[in-house]
Amino acid sequence: MFSNFSIVRSTILPSCLGAVLAALVATPSFAADDQAATVYNPADLAWLMAASGMVMMMQVGFLLLEAGMVRSKNSINVAQKNLLDFVFGVVAFAAVGFMLAFGKTGWLPFGVDGDLFFLQQTDSWVAGFFVFQVMFCGTAATIVSGAVAERMKLVAYVFGSIVLSALIYPIFVHWAWGTALGPNSGAFLANLGFVDFAGSTVVHATGGWIALAACMVLGPRLGRFDANGRPVRIAGHNPVLSTTGALILFFGWIGFNGGSTLKASLDVAPIIMNTVLAGGMGTCVGYLLGFKQDGVVLPEKSLAGMLGALVAVTAGCHVLEPGGALLIGALGAAVAVYGNQFVEEYMKVDDAVGAIGVHAFAGVAGTLALALLAPVEHLPAGSRLGQLYVQVFGSALNFYWSFGLGYAFFYALDRLIQIRVSAPVEEIGLNIAEHGTRLGVGHVEDALSELVGGTADLSHRLTVDPGDEAEKLTRLFNSLMDTIQQEERGRSELQSLIRDQEESDRVAALANATFEAIVMHENGLIIDGNEQLGLLVGLPLDQLIG
The missing domain is CATH 1.10.8 (Helicase, Ruva Protein; domain 3)
Structure with missing residues (x-):
């Protein structure tokens, strides 16, 4: 995002940091620099706020996409997860996440800045920048909700969203994008020339690897694999809802990538053009691959192609030419479709909406492919192999950091509160079990x-x-x-x-059939007898009864 469009301040933050909170609060910050040193164009801030609104619409897109791809008995729960991961993420990112991501590095490998702690002192530009960034944080958090759908407790998911938004995501952001508010020694990936313009790795792969970790700790849904371990397709209840959500995501991606310029410049148009080209190509590839695999067009294959392509182009949309954008779109779609197949058939991991293939696998593919497809003169390393080395290093570090901490967190949380619902609850659905309502x-x-x-x-x-x-x-x-x-x-x-x-x-x-007379009486009153009784008495049996 920020390697080509960093905002350079004229003063550098003093690097005196304490080890305790009292010392942190007294630490000077980028936000406290003399505002007269940098004059911001109001049009830049207006574009950033408009882009922020478009990115926020992606929360709606994810909600509709995931709610439609699960069974109706769990759709309310999925919608609530998408709501709560965003609002809890906003609070966590405002409290400490933004500071860890963009504060000045001291002796710790992340930002520590008293003025950014709980956003205590921010000027108009930093406030706008926070709004844009918190939308990215919400996107990373909400990726997990679809993957763990239909079997994770809501409270466990909220805890996971807080940890992702306050710790896991911001620290990697610091390494990759930490120069956004000024020079920063702790942003070692950015300083090495790692290119991830709008977050193929920083946002999407981070969310995708944490989703993989959560799914591995949770285990598959009931009935997801047969007795022989073969995957059983569990269809969503409303593909129309899912498709609507995917199109809203496509719309939001225009602000996601276009807004990452951080200014209203001529660079916005080609960035959005590359985004649209990749998304269109990816949907076509997803459709064709799905038809080839299944003989019919399963909705999730076309949607995976679209979203995988958009994820892949996000890293290099600012340096690619149109042909490169089309190729990366096709690559991202293929990686997403085949990646999800690999996850379920070989890893035996149940990802309810295919988030791992779309966000983690396609995110890595796009991050690496830009080194091979972008013009060499646009690569910070100056050569394809040199740039590829930096991209591989950044992607590998992202996997170890995100998956490692994600797995450790969910494993520990599972030992504390058991993050998976019981089998009876899973059978009746989380709508009733956790929300007391149904759809x-x-x-x-x-x-x-x-x-x-x-x-x-x-x-x-x-x-x-x-x-x-x-x-x-x-x-x-x-x-x-x-x-x-x-x-x-x-x-x-x-x-x-x-x-x-x-x-x-x-x-x-x-x-x-007997030769003896049989009489049944009660208190001297005949109530029944046989034919021999009538012959013995000389009266018909019906006259004797009663």
Whole structure:
């Protein structure tokens, strides 16, 4: 993002840092520099704020994409995860994350700056820059929500979002983009010439590797793999919703990449052009690969192609030519589609929405490929092999940092609070278990399936929630169960009468077959007898009874 468009201040922060918070608060910062030293163009700030709004729309896109790609019984939970990771991430990034990412490096490998701690002192430009950056932080956090969908507890996910936003993401940002507010010795990747303009690695791969770590700790959803370990496709309940979300993400990516210039300059147009070209090419490739693999067009393949391409071009959209953007778009799409296949078939990892292939694998592919496809004169290292070396180093460091800390965190958290829901909760869905509400008529469909399969309890009735969209259908189902239960009770009573009559006939036949008179009486009153009794007395049996 910032290697070509850094904002250079005229004064350098003194590097006196203390080890305790009191000393930190007293530390001078970039934000406290003399504002008269740098004059900012209001148009630059206006473009940055507009781009921030477009990036925030990506939260809506991720919400719709992921909610549509899971089953309806979990879609409310996924939507809540997308909401909460953003708002908790905003607070965590404002508190310490922004300082760790862009504060002046001292004796620690991250920024420490009292004026950026809880944003205590910021001028208009730094405030606008924070708004733009917190949207990037929210994007990195929300990548995890789709991958762990349908089985991670909401509270565990919120804890993960806080740690990602306050620690894991900001520190790597410091290494790669830490020169954004001025020269910074701790931004060693940026100083080496690592190129990641808008975050193929810094944002997307970070979120993707943490998602992989979380999925490995969680394990797969129930029924995701058969007895032989083969993956079983669990289709989302609303591909239309997912497609809408993906298109909103495409729109947001214009601000994601275009806004990373940090100014309203002529560079914005070619950056957005490369972004659109890559996204279009990636969708085409995803469609073709999906049709080749499945014989039909599964919606998730086209969407993976689109998003994988956009992720891949994000690193080099400012240095690529149109042909290079198209090639990286095709590469990102292929890596996303085949990467997700590798994750589920060979790693046996259950990623509910394909986030790992799209964000981690395609992010790395785009970060590396720019060294081979961008014009050499645009590469800071001055040669393709030299630039490739720097890109490989940065990508590898990102994997070890993000996956390593992510796995350690979720593993430790699982030992403390058990981050996965129980099997019964997973069966009924997290909408009901964690939010006390439901979406759609899935519960009625399940009850009907049990009824048709002959495993239903006829005394079971569904709870009727007044005002619920399934209220009428639920009442009809309960009425059907009432009718079936009444008919079953009548049938049982009729069968009981038939059995009693058959038993009576057998007893009568046995009694009539004897040569002795048999009489049954109660308190001197004859209530039954056999034919021999009538012959003995000389009266018909019906006159003797009673």
